[in-house]
Amino acid sequence: MAETVRPTFLNLPEDKQARIIEAALSEFADKGYQQASLNVIVAHSGIAKGSLYQYFTDKAGIFLYVFDFAIAVVRRLLVQVKDSTLEEDFFTRLERSLLAGLAFIRQHPKIYGIYLKILFDQQVPQRQELLQRVRQYAADYLHSLLRQGLARGELRPDLPVASTVFLLDALLDRFLQAASIPAFDVVLGLDQANAQVLHTRARELLEVLRRGLAAPPPPANL
Amino acid sequence: MAETVRPTFLNLPEDKQARIIEAALSEFADKGYQQASLNVIVAHSGIAKGSLYQYFTDKAGIFLYVFDFAIAVVRRLLVQVKDSTLEEDFFTRLERSLLAGLAFIRQHPKIYGIYLKILFDQQVPQRQELLQRVRQYAADYLHSLLRQGLARGELRPDLPVASTVFLLDALLDRFLQAASIPAFDVVLGLDQANAQVLHTRARELLEVLRRGLAAPPPPANL
Amino acid sequence: MAETVRPTFLNLPEDKQARIIEAALSEFADKGYQQASLNVIVAHSGIAKGSLYQYFTDKAGIFLYVFDFAIAVVRRLLVQVKDSTLEEDFFTRLERSLLAGLAFIRQHPKIYGIYLKILFDQQVPQRQELLQRVRQYAADYLHSLLRQGLARGELRPDLPVASTVFLLDALLDRFLQAASIPAFDVVLGLDQANAQVLHTRARELLEVLRRGLAAPPPPANL
Amino acid sequence: MAETVRPTFLNLPEDKQARIIEAALSEFADKGYQQASLNVIVAHSGIAKGSLYQYFTDKAGIFLYVFDFAIAVVRRLLVQVKDSTLEEDFFTRLERSLLAGLAFIRQHPKIYGIYLKILFDQQVPQRQELLQRVRQYAADYLHSLLRQGLARGELRPDLPVASTVFLLDALLDRFLQAASIPAFDVVLGLDQANAQVLHTRARELLEVLRRGLAAPPPPANL
């Protein structure tokens, strides 16, 4: 893989690096790859136009770097949620994951924004690969939850695993989209995307899932 | 709301209108709003650049017009699927809807493409409103299916309707996305997005849903 | 071969075309291909930057067009000199050619300049091909002169034709270079490249050639 | 004349100097003066960008220094060829010079390349002067050969010396150009510029020259 970041950037004082990453992240999240303007990024970073090219090979280089940065943040979250809920049962873990996701996009809206932008933008460099990385994280995460749930007998043993991963992924991802795109309120049945209602809605959804996925209770007389 | 299309356009011979709509639809579906080039559109329509501005107010005007056009096509499909399955039970209607959707994006990839492009593009004019219209159609459609299913006793009577609409919408929409975006293979559990496997997967998913949503069978001894 | 000029340019009023060709020719002759600045060309033509791209596909397109234009001028000269000296003997034709060349570069210094620039500039688009066209004209021209001279018995019949073409080409071309590049005065034996001395020098050179190439006089006693 | 090289450079270890000269020579020979990039030079030299400005005043300074260096190499060759052929007759010396030239450009293509690049590039600093130095060497060299040939009676006594120097210079220089620029094949009468054919062609040319320049043989009966 070709280099994208120059050592010059990594030698920069941390706060300067942070300012640049922040500016680039904002711009890419706002406009997508092609439409993002390096002029805007340098203006917000307070650096000269030429400097950007001392730091990165080109526009794609900047993008790939901030994307990597963003992915690292997400991955850290997933690992942390997974580890901190190891003892919980499947449905609790699912709920905790969903709530953690909601909290994350509220705290890092640009990171979620950059992912959404890339989803359907053909022009993004190495898009196929970037998307697969993200989706793979999600799929692995859900697989892991499912396996544990099955092992513990919390889920119907005849569950078609692949389809269930897909279903959960669609649901979780869309739920997060709905939380960031007001237009989705209508399919969420909300008048307004406010946090309180979202949480209620989340619990109802999990209830539906529980019915569809959970193992039947043991016969009463046993 | 300001005018977007000029009467001049509507007085044009139908085939000329069609050529222009087709060219614009292709370009917007391919590149998204900002990235679409009017030069490409006029080149493909075989009209002069200046003429475009006799027909529409500006770029946004063209976009909004073809988007309306696309929505009308979708709406016609939904109505038709709804009407032609009135007699079926809920789960059959759902399956037929999903298959109709798959057939539609294979037949009208540009229309589906323009929707996907707009989903997360902040720069699209009146995006909020356009998206709401689309999502509203889907929500209404699913509500209608659900209501009939409940009325006929095919679904658990205690189903939280709004959450279920959301769940179904997420699932159907994501399923269609997966059919057009190879990167989703991984969460679909596919090695390759081929039509045969997609149909199998669709049936498995519906089975999970049936378990989660269907009314319990009446007690045997009654 | 890809298009380089757009019809737009050819539809322009002739004086506007002429101003643009003139400006481009000047700039390319002055700076060579890569170093030439489109900014300078538009400034001298008095047109907007964007207009250049309505007229030509890109920088290479502009260059190739003015090069073609220049070649056409040169070719017209060669044809005219050739035709107007058909009755003369070989050495007279050579002298007339040399003088015509001197007159030409004095009248069209930019056309000669663009040729010189391209000679050693690796970056020129289609350089190999362009150069070959120019050299081929010269070679054909000299071949034609030589053939006639041989046919008329004005030249030694044992003359190695290819080598002689090369020798004449080198001499004529270098002579013209010397006339445009003062630094060559030193190998021309001039203190100053003034027209009078150049003509004298030309005649001396032709004398040397005559001795080397002319057929020996017939035996005296015949 | 303003200083171009700084003492700092001359105090550098010889191998470091050599690396820098080599890198600069390569770049200038490859791209010409303006198009050459100091970035490339520092990258190939393995020194820091700032250091270049400790060693030389500016880009022109670097160029002039390596040009001087290149000229010194050429001059050494000329002296050596001249001295090692003192005993030969004029035409042999000429042939040996031509072959030495061919060998030289094969061995030092960059030095010959930098000369070719500069020949017609108006932007080169002090171009006029640099070119004159080079041409002066060639003229002096040929003058010296001619004088000796005349003194020994190997050449027609009525030879116009200045014109002959010009003729020889044109021929030799163009021959070398032809050896490096494929486009010249056509005036050399070659299908392919291969070394074997070049040598044959060289001998034919010298034969033509011999006829034009050599003194007539003494009357047989004396």
Place this chain on the structure above:
DNA sequence: AATGAATGAGAATTCATTCAT
């Protein structure tokens, strides 16, 4: 003496929009 980060002017190219014909 050596470094390498910073700079900003200038390069080629694109494009929505206007307007005279």
Place this chain on the structure above:
DNA sequence: GATGAATGAATTCTCATTCAT
């Protein structure tokens, strides 16, 4: 009503040179 030439601001990227450390 139709045309298509004209525009200029915006785009990404390069590069010689400066200067604080």
